[in-house]
Amino acid sequence: MIWAIISMMCVLGTKLITSLRIKDLKDRLGNMKPRIIELRGKLEDAEGEYETIKSKEEALEARLNHLRDAVRILESLLKEPQTNNSANERLQVIQAVEGNA
Secondary structure, three states: OOHHHHHHHHHHHHHHHHHHHHHHHHHHEEEEEEEHHHHHHHHHHHHHHHHHHOOEEEHHHHHHHHHHHHHHHHHHHHHHOOOOOHHHHHHHHHHHHHHHO
16 A cells, blocks of 8 residues: 555656656747747848859859850960961960960
8 A cells, every 4th residue: 555655656746847847848948939930030041142142153153164165265266277477476375375374
């Protein structure tokens, strides 16, 4: 009979401690909710900025590719032999550019 009373007291004690802990956790969660909402807003703003930066990066990457193609075309035009006197001028320009690089 004593063991039944002791076990009942242990169960009631455990239930009391658990309910107090749950109450404390609910209070802590209630205190954290404004901070959570604030951080969610900041996260949404950061995601928007990330998308903007990503689209700018893609545009710059496309522009870089176009400029790279233009430079490649101009280099090929510079290296083509010409029948008039501009061939010597082109060769001088190429040598000057390679000397500066």
